[in-house]
Amino acid sequence: GESVGLHLPTLSVQEGDNSIINCAYSNSASDYFIWYKQESGKGPQFIIDIRSNMDKRQGQRVTVLLNKTVKHLSLQIAATQPGDSAVYFCAEAGGTSYGKLTFGQGTILTVHP
Amino acid sequence: EAGVAQSPRYKIIEKRQSVAFWCNPISGHATLYWYQQILGQGPKLLIQFQNNGVVDDSQLPKDRFSAERLKGVDSTLKIQPAKLEDSAVYLCASRTPGQGRNTQYFGPGTRLTVL
Numbered sequence: 001g002e003s004v005g006l007h008l009p010t011l012s013v014q015e016g017d018n019s020i021i022n023c024a025y026s027n028s029a030s031d032y033f034i035w036y037k038q039e040s041g042k043g044p045q046f047i048i049d050i051r052s053n054m055d056k057r058q059g060q061r062v063t064v065l066l067n068k069t070v071k072h073l074s075l076q077i078a079a080t081q082p083g084d085s086a087v088y089f090c091a092e093a094g095g096t097s098y099g100k101l102t103f104g105q106g107t108i109l110t111v112h113p
Numbered sequence: 114e115a116g117v118a119q120s121p122r123y124k125i126i127e128k129r130q131s132v133a134f135w136c137n138p139i140s141g142h143a144t145l146y147w148y149q150q151i152l153g154q155g156p157k158l159l160i161q162f163q164n165n166g167v168v169d170d171s172q173l174p175k176d177r178f179s180a181e182r183l184k185g186v187d188s189t190l191k192i193q194p195a196k197l198e199d200s201a202v203y204l205c206a207s208r209t210p211g212q213g214r215n216t217q218y219f220g221p222g223t224r225l226t227v228l
Contacts, residue, residue: 034216036219041221042221042222043117043204043206043219043220043221043222044156044204044219045219046216046217046218049216089155089156091155100158100161100169101156101158101217102158103154103155103156103157104155105153105154105155106153106154106155
């Protein structure tokens, strides 16, 4: 079935490094993508989103890249901080399922001071 | 602006018992979602409401799960009877169309343990 998945389940980096979290999706009809951050004991927190008519979008210390050719999404975090340690999920909304998000499994990011 | 509120935060029950979760979305948010998040996985949509109407409940196990949003504000999700595999975090989220296509704001969740 259609799914959104992640290449790496865990990522460990040093404080100050840049982090890259990857996501592959299989639904070619997906036209909207979101990255969420989830800290232990909390609900997912919106980080950044991107529509399929874009290939890059920047926020504060974060950049999302979308490659529709290979159905790949990535989240780049610049100057990673210990407070960035969390589980990161990508999610997609398909063109025929307005409002319905499909989440991937998640990547655990650990930032060492 | 207050966030999405959920209660209780934790619940432990035995299998075959009943349990109910409550959600109060962000004021003015017409769309409300219930998700189930099993440990180590991403959230899975159970049901979506638009005001007090159900938009999508295709993944809700209707033989044991039910949800309502009678006045289009608060919502309750019930499980009766619970099974061991229902152990998970139940997340509520809300959204208003004016905030972009799918900016869903999540509550802290209710962690359910079924023994």
